[in-house]
Amino acid sequence: MNNTLSSIESQVRRRNYDNPPLENWHPPLSGAIDIEIKADGRWFHEGGEIKREPLVRLFASLLRREEDGEYYLVTPAEKWRIRVEQYPLLVIAVDYLTPEQILKLTLNTGKQVLVSDPSRLTLDSAHVGVPIVSLPHSLSALFGRSAWYQVAALVDDDGKLPLAHGMLTLV
Structure with a gap:
């Protein structure tokens, strides 16, 4: 083997x-x-x-x-x-590409995913409001705690973060 x-x-x-x-x-x-x-x-x-x-x-x-x-x-x-068991992939790091207004997510596999549409980010009510991102092929990735804190650190005082295709609101 x-x-x-x-x-x-x-x-x-x-x-x-x-x-x-x-x-x-x-x-x-x-x-x-x-x-x-x-x-x-x-x-x-x-x-x-x-x-x-x-x-x-x-x-x-x-x-x-x-x-x-x-x-x-x-x-x-x-x-x-x-x-x-839960979700197949994890988001382990987040970067914000300023001029493009895009989140660059790094998954636990090393793959990087670009997110410009806030509707791809949701909270999974079945798992105590855990943040997830939808991916191609009907997959989802769970945000690790530190990655979600990275997103939270990017929002303004009103809890908003502009993305190319809409506003992400964390309030």
Whole structure:
């Protein structure tokens, strides 16, 4: 198994998997695979933590949530159901691009996401008003506490932050 993971990891380093066209891939369900994403963002396979960052980034790039509410790793030929404890991704850092009025969010996978529409940021009432951001492929990312404090530090005295496509209000 370790040789297989090492081989996959070496291939991952040579390719850019940031935005594969998941919306174009519709293979039949291959089954369930024993992969779970814990609430703290750690990925596990068969009970052991996946510590190879390139593998986590690869798997995260192949992740989508479907209408049935389940999460799947999808390739052009395979679709595997996985388990997600809460949200599959975490926002760990926030920057504000001033002239563009865009939030640049860094996810726990290292991927960066630009947000110019405040409607993509919501509070999840099912989890005590936890802030989340909607992402492509019906995914969501939970804001880590420090990342949400970074957003709060950006708002003005009235609790507002201008974004390119509207006003984010935290009051």
